[in-house]
Amino acid sequence: MENLTFVENILIFIALNAAALLSLNIKKVGKQIAYGLSLIAAVTFFCMLYQRDVFTLSELFTLDGNKVLLLKLVSLLNVLMILINGWTSLEKVRSTMLISYMFMGGVFLLGANELITFYVAMETIALVGYALVATSDLENSREAAVKYLIQGSVVSVIFLLGAAFYLGATGGLSLVGATVANQELYAIALGIFILTACFKLGAFPFHAWIADVYSNVTLGNLAVNFFISKIIIGFKFITLLQVLLLECDPHFKDILIRIVQVIAVMSAFYGNIIGIVQGQFKRIIAYSSVAHTGYMLMMICMNPDELLEKQLISYLVIYSMTATGVILILNQFAQLNENKDSSDILKSGFYRNKGLAIILSVCVLSLGGIPLTSGFAMKYMMFTNFFKEGFNIETTSIFISSVIGLAYYIRFVSDLFTENEEKMKLPTIKTRFSESLVHAIILLSIFTFGIAPSLFLGLK
Amino acid sequence: MDQLFIIKFLIPLLWAIGFVMAPKQNEKAIKLFALIGSFVVLAYSIKMYADLPDPGQLTELFKFDMPLFFNLTYTFAMDGLSGLLLILNAFLLVMVVIATWEIKTDKLRLYYFLIFSLIWAVNGSLLATSIYGFYIFWEAMLIPLFILVGVFGGENRRYASFKFFLMTAGGSILMLAAMCYMSAMAYKLNGSYDLNYEVIKSLNLRYSGFWSPQSLVFWAFSIAFFLKVPVFPFHSWLPDAHVEAPTAGSILLAGILLKLGIYGFLRFVIPVYPQAVDAYRDIILYLGAIGIIYGALTAWVQKDIKKLVAFSSISHMGFIIMGVFSQNPFAVKGAIFQMVAHGISTPGLFIGVHYLYTRTHTKKMEMYGGLAKVMPRFAVLFFLITAGSMAVPMTCGFVGEFMVIAGTYEINKVVAILAATGIMLSPIYLLKMYHLTALGELHHEENKSLSDISVLEAAPMIVLSVLTILLGLYPKLVTGMFEGTINFFTHSGL
Numbered sequence: 001m002e003n004l005t006f007v008e009n010i011l012i013f014i015a016l017n018a019a020a021l022l023s024l025n026i027k028k029v030g031k032q033i034a035y036g037l038s039l040i041a042a043v044t045f046f047c048m049l050y051q052r053d054v055f056t057l058s059e060l061f062t063l064d065g066n067k068v069l070l071l072k073l074v075s076l077l078n079v080l081m082i083l084i085n086g087w088t089s090l091e092k093v094r095s096t097m098l099i100s101y102m103f104m105g106g107v108f109l110l111g112a113n114e115l116i117t118f119y120v121a122m123e124t125i126a127l128v129g130y131a132l133v134a135t136s137d138l139e140n141s142r143e144a145a146v147k148y149l150i151q152g153s154v155v156s157v158i159f160l161l162g163a164a165f166y167l168g169a170t171g172g173l174s175l176v177g178a179t180v181a182n183q184e185l186y187a188i189a190l191g192i193f194i195l196t197a198c199f200k201l202g203a204f205p206f207h208a209w210i211a212d213v214y215s216n217v218t219l220g221n222l223a224v225n226f227f228i229s230k231i232i233i234g235f236k237f238i239t240l241l242q243v244l245l246l247e248c249d250p251h252f253k254d255i256l257i258r259i260v261q262v263i264a265v266m267s268a269f270y271g272n273i274i275g276i277v278q279g280q281f282k283r284i285i286a287y288s289s290v291a292h293t294g295y296m297l298m299m300i301c302m303n304p305d306e307l308l309e310k311q312l313i314s315y316l317v318i319y320s321m322t323a324t325g326v327i328l329i330l331n332q333f334a335q336l337n338e339n340k341d342s343s344d345i346l347k348s349g350f351y352r353n354k355g356l357a358i359i360l361s362v363c364v365l366s367l368g369g370i371p372l373t374s375g376f377a378m379k380y381m382m383f384t385n386f387f388k389e390g391f392n393i394e395t396t397s398i399f400i401s402s403v404i405g406l407a408y409y410i411r412f413v414s415d416l417f418t419e420n421e422e423k424m425k426l427p428t429i430k431t432r433f434s435e436s437l438v439h440a441i442i443l444l445s446i447f448t449f450g451i452a453p454s455l456f457l458g459l460k
Numbered sequence: 461m462d463q464l465f466i467i468k469f470l471i472p473l474l475w476a477i478g479f480v481m482a483p484k485q486n487e488k489a490i491k492l493f494a495l496i497g498s499f500v501v502l503a504y505s506i507k508m509y510a511d512l513p514d515p516g517q518l519t520e521l522f523k524f525d526m527p528l529f530f531n532l533t534y535t536f537a538m539d540g541l542s543g544l545l546l547i548l549n550a551f552l553l554v555m556v557v558i559a560t561w562e563i564k565t566d567k568l569r570l571y572y573f574l575i576f577s578l579i580w581a582v583n584g585s586l587l588a589t590s591i592y593g594f595y596i597f598w599e600a601m602l603i604p605l606f607i608l609v610g611v612f613g614g615e616n617r618r619y620a621s622f623k624f625f626l627m628t629a630g631g632s633i634l635m636l637a638a639m640c641y642m643s644a645m646a647y648k649l650n651g652s653y654d655l656n657y658e659v660i661k662s663l664n665l666r667y668s669g670f671w672s673p674q675s676l677v678f679w680a681f682s683i684a685f686f687l688k689v690p691v692f693p694f695h696s697w698l699p700d701a702h703v704e705a706p707t708a709g710s711i712l713l714a715g716i717l718l719k720l721g722i723y724g725f726l727r728f729v730i731p732v733y734p735q736a737v738d739a740y741r742d743i744i745l746y747l748g749a750i751g752i753i754y755g756a757l758t759a760w761v762q763k764d765i766k767k768l769v770a771f772s773s774i775s776h777m778g779f780i781i782m783g784v785f786s787q788n789p790f791a792v793k794g795a796i797f798q799m800v801a802h803g804i805s806t807p808g809l810f811i812g813v814h815y816l817y818t819r820t821h822t823k824k825m826e827m828y829g830g831l832a833k834v835m836p837r838f839a840v841l842f843f844l845i846t847a848g849s850m851a852v853p854m855t856c857g858f859v860g861e862f863m864v865i866a867g868t869y870e871i872n873k874v875v876a877i878l879a880a881t882g883i884m885l886s887p888i889y890l891l892k893m894y895h896l897t898a899l900g901e902l903h904h905e906e907n908k909s910l911s912d913i914s915v916l917e918a919a920p921m922i923v924l925s926v927l928t929i930l931l932g933l934y935p936k937l938v939t940g941m942f943e944g945t946i947n948f949f950t951h952s953g954l
Contacts, residue, residue, distance in 0.1 A: 365603070368629070369633070369636070370599055370603070370629075371595060371596040371599045371600065372596060372600070377529070377530075379636075380530070380636070380639075380640060380643075381530070383636075383637065383640040384640045384643045384644045384647070384653065385644075386640075386644075387640050387641045387643075387644035387645075388644040388647060388648065392641070395637070395640070395641075396637055396676075399633055399634065399636070399637035399640075400633075400634075402633055403629075403630035403633045403634070406625075406626055406629050406630060406633070407626055410606075410622055410625050410626055410629070411622070413606075414610060414618055414621065414622050417607060417610045417611050418610075418618055419611075451528070451529065452528030452529060453528070453529060453530065454527065454528045454529060454530060454531065455528045
């Protein structure tokens with residue numbers, strides 16, 4: 001493997017997944033073979049990442065520094081997600097393969113150095129996203145997928161328009177070392193890229209798809225959305241916009257930064273306020289995600305810096321892992337309830353599986369930013385950075401919004417410890433080994449990042 | 461530095477973990493383990509105070525660098541004030557264990573685990589002198605109490621625990637915002653996020669009106685502490701929490717947790733933001749006075765005895781906040797004394813309410829009446845504690861409230877006069893409570909067969925009654941413990 005080039009590794013990854021897809025047609029053992037092949041592909045790719053620190057295809061594609069670090073983390077999460085998905089049903093194996101393709105899109109997005117590669121990679125992720133929603137087999141999945149597809153397509157077209165403006169402004173599509181000839185066009189292009197980022201990440205007011213999609217997708221697929229869409233798209237857009245804003249005329253830059261800040265604060269407030277009144281826990285997660293996108297977007301307003309990149313990675317990974325943990329545990333609780341989406345599935349959860357209830361409480365408290373959890377360390381790091389940059393009003397506003405957000409996080413914990421006779425009669429929740437493994441990893445990461453954040457990713 | 465500090469400090473936590481591993485079936489052994497633990501905690505708290513070379517100065521007990529946590533330094537230190545509250549905390553633990561000895565629950569291990577964890581977190585807050593350490597323990601306190609109320613509380617425990625957690629944690633987030641802001645400033649200044657006293661002082665946060673940094677940071681901290689105390693109008697969680705909390709929760713909440721808000725002001729606000737304190741002193745004094753009157757009037761109209769005690773707490777805490785912000789040394793001393801006095805009388809009232817409730821299964825005062833006839837021992841002890849709470853001369857309540865009013869009078873006469881009306885109101889509602897409970901005819905048939913409190917049950921009430929009188933007659937026993945620190949809390953102690 002050491003002698004294989006990056007391209008060969010990618011091809012192996014694609015070939016194994018294609019073989020997995022084909023082997024689904026084999027009777028009886030088809031899904032096991034497909035699952036095995038997908039798993040091998042993911043593990044092989046993960047191992048490949050440790051061979052070198054830089055992967056370059058051409059000027060169009062480079063993976064280096066923090067991008068490789070991020071990819072290693074996402075790749076590990078990908079392997080874990082495949083493990084937890086299991087091979088018990090055809091749907092799960094199918095979504096495992098879709099995840100692999102989404103992951104591939106993520107790899108290309110991360111390394112993209114020019115707008116066409118960027119666009120193709122982004123669309124690959126989006127297409128798989130539509131498919132994951134559509135194949136979720138829930139009551140309104142297809143309707144949600146169509147809505148998502150239509151809105152996504154409109155944004156894709158707008159992004160292409162932005163690319164055209166960018167071409168007009170810089171005379172090329174390269175994202176590295178471009179010389180800006182026309183500042184007006186450049187500012188319009190950046191504005192459109194910001195809009196695309198807001199849509200893809202689900203920021204207010206471009207969040208219309210997020211609640212529908214989240215509530216009509218299976219929890220496993222929802223988890224995937226977190227660790228691939230949020231982490232990779234979030235990281236790529238934020239770091240890219242940071243760099244592109246450097247070349248922007250100060251006047252336009254100021255306007256664009258102001259717009260981002262307004263969107264960030266509005267997202268934080270909107271997500272947290274609307275999250276409280278939701279009845280379905282998937283929708284609560286959706287709006288919590290809108291709020292967290294707000295926190296994240298503020299990073300666009302800061303100057304690019306390697307340390308900041310590491311901090312962004314740590315925030316994205318930790319947030320996504322914790323949210324994934326919440327989703328996976330909710331999934332376990334939901335399975336034995338009649339209405340799987342109802343927000344009362346957690347009632348008396350503590351009496352049905354103490355371990356799971358405690359892990360879920362820890363995850364939720366971490367998302368709420370309680371000290372000694374990763375959520376606190378990340379929040380502290382991020383907000384201190386914002387204050388350092390002088391964004392005092394914006395940061396204070398986001399802080400205030402997070403007070404509102406605490407309400408729905410605490411509701412989860414409160415439900416778990418509520419004694420509800422009807423719910424207590426439900427059978428004890430069993431946990432598979434792979435699920436326990438993932439829980440252990442998430443718990444470990446929450447506490448290690450919470451207690452020793454500086455140990456990772458150069459945080460000081 | 462105390463080499464054994466960490467071991468001493470971790471004792472309540474280790475004890476809490478011990479409950480997790482204790483055998484579930486042997487209730488008596490678990491209770492005995494809790495009792496021993498409570499006395500151990502009390503003993504080492506007293507020893508730690510006794511070992512202080514000078515209670516008037518902060519003595520560093522332990523310091524450790526956290527290179528892995530943003531390169532911060534955690535310092536644990538103690539002076540007369542923190543030592544006093546540490547002892548009060550441990551003392552209340554003993555009271556809780558004894559007063560709830562007969563508790564019937566199938567989650568006994570969880571119950572004691574939560575109580576000991578809570579005590580540990582309170583100790584951590586009292587000893588931390590870096591803002592981060594304080595904040596971490598401050599937040600850590602919320603979780604055990606949240607679960608204690610949520611699991612062992614009354615009918616509406618879910619709502620009460622939710623509201624308590626949300627409001628206090630919400631306040632904490634504002635404190636965190638202020639900390640992040642100061643950290644960012646510290647980083648610009650020193651290249652480090654650390655926020656110990658020296659660093660905070662070197663930040664020199666500018667004060668030039670409401671929107672200036674010192675003012676905003678002051679209010680962020682103050683709102684967090686107002687919510688904890690709680691000061692009117694930030695009090696709405698307290699009556700619910702008290703009413704729904706199990707007795708242990710109510711005792712610890714009233715006895716020590718509310719005082720943490722005041723302690724926060726004394727340790728991290730008053731010495732650090734002198735200009736803002738001066739600028740907003742009158743506003744806070746008025747809030748304190750309003751709290752005194754509002755709490756008293758609201759207590760007056762309550763029919764639920766626990767709610768009455770809860771509102772009386774709001775009234776009493778008004779005196780403390782007033783004394784602390786008057787910045788008059790006599791009043792500050794009185795306020796700190798009142799913290800201890802309230803930490804004795806209100807837990808005593810809650811213990812009394814617990815005994816009433818376990819016998820009558822109601823908290824409605826109209827369902828009591830004439831209980832002195834069937835529970836004379838209880839009636840006498842309950843009266844002594846009630847007298848302490850209503851600030852009868854020669855009881856601890858009187859000393860603190862008198863000192864606060866006298867000291868505040870020198871600063872703001874109107875506020876002092878308003879507060880004095882509180883002293884007049886407290887006998888009204890507390891005597892009404894006592895009258896409806898113990899005096900009069902024994903109207904309710906079912907109450908005629910009530911048994912008086914046992915010797916074990918009487919023990920905590922006897923101790924609290926004795927302290928009520930003793931501290932009323934000889935307040936120096938407490939004031940002498942923290943006297944040297946007053947200067948730190950009245951002037952810019954840094």
